Amino acid sequence: MLSFLTQRLLQIIPTLILVSMLIFGLQQLLPGDPALIMAGEERDPAVLEEIRQQYRLNEPIPIQYFYWIKGVLSGNLGESMRLKAPVGSLVAEKLPVTLQLAAMAIVVALGIGIPAGIISAVKKDTAWDYGANIFALWGISTPNFWLGILMIFLFSVTLGWLPASGYIRLGEDWRASLATTVMPAFVLGNAIAAVLMRHTRSAMLQAMGADYVRTARAKGLYERRVVLKHALRNAMTPVITLGALEFGTLLSGAVLTEQIFTIPGFGKLIVDAVFNRDYAVVQGVVLVTATTYIMLNLLADVAYVLVNPRLRA
Amino acid sequence: MTASTLPDVAVADASEENPWARAWRRLKRRKGAMAGLVVVVLFVLVAVFAPLVAPYDPIATSWSAVRKAPSWEHWLGTDEVGRDVLSRIIWGARASLSAGLVSVGIALGIGVPLGLLAGYAGGWIDSVLSRIVDAMLAVPFLILAIALAAFLGPSLTNAMIAIGVTATPIFVRLTRGQTLAAKVEDYVEAARAVGNPHWRIALRHVLPNIVPPLLVQASLAIAGAIIAEAALSFLGLGQQPPSPSWGSMLNSAQRFIAQAPWMAFWPGFAIFFAVLSFNLLGDGLRDALDPRHK
Numbered sequence: 001m002l003s004f005l006t007q008r009l010l011q012i013i014p015t016l017i018l019v020s021m022l023i024f025g026l027q028q029l030l031p032g033d034p035a036l037i038m039a040g041e042e043r044d045p046a047v048l049e050e051i052r053q054q055y056r057l058n059e060p061i062p063i064q065y066f067y068w069i070k071g072v073l074s075g076n077l078g079e080s081m082r083l084k085a086p087v088g089s090l091v092a093e094k095l096p097v098t099l100q101l102a103a104m105a106i107v108v109a110l111g112i113g114i115p116a117g118i119i120s121a122v123k124k125d126t127a128w129d130y131g132a133n134i135f136a137l138w139g140i141s142t143p144n145f146w147l148g149i150l151m152i153f154l155f156s157v158t159l160g161w162l163p164a165s166g167y168i169r170l171g172e173d174w175r176a177s178l179a180t181t182v183m184p185a186f187v188l189g190n191a192i193a194a195v196l197m198r199h200t201r202s203a204m205l206q207a208m209g210a211d212y213v214r215t216a217r218a219k220g221l222y223e224r225r226v227v228l229k230h231a232l233r234n235a236m237t238p239v240i241t242l243g244a245l246e247f248g249t250l251l252s253g254a255v256l257t258e259q260i261f262t263i264p265g266f267g268k269l270i271v272d273a274v275f276n277r278d279y280a281v282v283q284g285v286v287l288v289t290a291t292t293y294i295m296l297n298l299l300a301d302v303a304y305v306l307v308n309p310r311l312r313a
Numbered sequence: 314m315t316a317s318t319l320p321d322v323a324v325a326d327a328s329e330e331n332p333w334a335r336a337w338r339r340l341k342r343r344k345g346a347m348a349g350l351v352v353v354v355l356f357v358l359v360a361v362f363a364p365l366v367a368p369y370d371p372i373a374t375s376w377s378a379v380r381k382a383p384s385w386e387h388w389l390g391t392d393e394v395g396r397d398v399l400s401r402i403i404w405g406a407r408a409s410l411s412a413g414l415v416s417v418g419i420a421l422g423i424g425v426p427l428g429l430l431a432g433y434a435g436g437w438i439d440s441v442l443s444r445i446v447d448a449m450l451a452v453p454f455l456i457l458a459i460a461l462a463a464f465l466g467p468s469l470t471n472a473m474i475a476i477g478v479t480a481t482p483i484f485v486r487l488t489r490g491q492t493l494a495a496k497v498e499d500y501v502e503a504a505r506a507v508g509n510p511h512w513r514i515a516l517r518h519v520l521p522n523i524v525p526p527l528l529v530q531a532s533l534a535i536a537g538a539i540i541a542e543a544a545l546s547f548l549g550l551g552q553q554p555p556s557p558s559w560g561s562m563l564n565s566a567q568r569f570i571a572q573a574p575w576m577a578f579w580p581g582f583a584i585f586f587a588v589l590s591f592n593l594l595g596d597g598l599r600d601a602l603d604p605r606h607k
Contacts, residue, residue: 018448029464141589143540145547145560146581149567157571252455256544260567270456271548274463286460290452 008301012294019290020072023283024065030279038081038279054079072287078280080273087284090269095288098254098265100170101181101188105250108189109196114239116193117200121208122227132197139194144253148187148260155183165262184261188253192246199242203235210234237308244300251289336525339601346597352590360406369397371404372555380573390575393565398576401557402583408558409587412473412542412551413535419477420484421531425520427481428488433496433515442485449482458541462550469542469558472551476541480534487530491523498522525602532595536588543584559584 030037035051051057056064071078077087120132156164162183168176207213208231216230217223255267262268266285273281330338340346359366368388375395383390389398431442449457461475495501496519504518545551546560554561559580566576 014444015447015451019451022448026464141585141592143543143584149577153570153574248453251453282460282463289456294451
């Protein structure tokens with residue numbers, strides 16, 4: 001287990017280096033003088049010079065990268081031009097909001113996706129199965145920003161049950177906090193539920209046809225126990241690995257969801273930064289997102305080994 | 314034993330048929346895929362003939378018809394400056410479909426040659442390309458597309474480039490894997506034995522054999538690209554106003570959801586149906602083209 005973990009950790013190092021180069025390289029796409037663009041409205045030559053100094057824009061690109069990555073590794077993600085604050089502290093401030101949203105979305109996704117997958121596999125080719133498949137197709141094809149707007153129309157405008165926008169921190173008032181996040185969490189979790197349902201269904205169908213399930217049935221176990229204990233536990237391994245890929249959907253989806261429900265998280269931070277032409281923030285947020293995504297996939301790999309005794313040697 | 318060899322014989326006979334004709338015959342049997350195909354064709358026709366189909370000018374404002382509910386004059390209502398929603402959806406199909414096709418075209422155009430190169434050449438070329446692909450896939454799709462679009466500047470063309478580049482690594486990975494599998498097949502061995510140059514083996518012998526999985530992936534990628542374009546336009550990074558696009562229509566609709574909900578319903582339905590039909594088509598193609606499903 002330990003050697004597996006070390007090996008996986010070593011593997012992600014070249015990926016992280018390339019990701020950092022990629023994100024740094026984005027800056028080269030800016031048309032014209034980057035200092036001028038980064039300064040925005042500011043045309044004061046002293047300010048431009050300061051920006052050139054700060055980003056070492058007069059140096060060759062590899063040197064610029066070297067200083068940038070050196071800063072990143074010592075915890076300095078750069079400075080927001082617009083908000084006059086270090087990118088690191090902005091990210092640290094917004095991250096818990098998105099994490100709450102993401103955690104709730106995962107609960108929604110697991111709570112809908114896995115049971116729907118089990119039911120549709122157990123009741124294959126019945127109305128239940130068709131219903132679950134239609135739900136999955138709907139979930140995959142619905143743009144989440146549209147679903148968000150429709151939910152606001154139904155639950156906020158028409159019924160007046162939930163606030164349409166804004167966010168209250170969990171520590172402040174947990175009921176109000178849940179009220180502000182339940183719709184966005186559902187919107188975010190819905191698409192992932194659909195994907196999880198499809199994975200669970202196919203893994204369960206495979207497991208239900210396996211010899212150990214026939215043995216379990218032959219022993220006279222209740223069907224419920226056969227399905228939930230024998231088939232489901234074996235079916236969960238591929239679902240975990242494939243489900244982990246959905247962390248990317250979660251992080252991407254958070255950008256749009258936070259925008260619609262005006263939730264001051266990580267996604268809102270990147271969109272605002274894009275519009276303020278606050279490029280250091282865009283780079284910082286993308287870097288943190290990519291690193292988080294890589295780490296989550298690593299965790300999923302570890303979980304995969306933990307639930308699969310055959311790989312634990 | 315005899316029972317299990319019988320179907321194989323039948324298959325051998327069927328394989329006399331052109332493989333594309335066989336795939337088409339199998340696709341025709343799938344109701345979902347055919348429904349998807351019909352809707353896709355419908356959307357394409359609407360996009361191509363937008364000037365003829367649209368009842369009004371999509372960017373003509375009318376202060377006497379601001380946020381009018383659906384009626385006989387304006388079937389799907391009007392927006393906040395009195396533009397006809399139906400006409401904007403019809404013209405918006407152009408932005409969405411061309412974004413889907415162009416960005417997937419970019420992804421195929423860059424991804425397939427690189428994947429062929431990585432899979433066929435192997436060695437350090439493969440290692441370098443594969444690491445770059447890993448790095449690109451390590452950034453969530455939409456976040457990378459937003460970052461690229463942000464640095465390139467907001468426009469429909471740049472959104473297509475951003476989505477295309479973001480979708481490229483998937484095609485590199487797929488092509489590479491398929492090439493690796495095809496490389497060891499007998500027909501490639503035979504082509505090499507008769508002295509074909511490498512480029513010819515890669516293009517004439519490997520490529521045609523890996524088209525089916527690429528086609529399936531392309532169909533699903535178009536669905537993804539249409540959602541991505543709508544998302545970028547929704548955020549203001551795609552099609553710029555006043556030109557119509559489904560995503561930017563939803564953006565302005567959000568502000569008037571209480572007064573004019575129809576502004577939000579129809580563009581969303583358009584995205585939903587376009588994406589759904591490409592997804593259905595992709596799923597159907599996967600089943601029809603998979604040689605294991607004979």
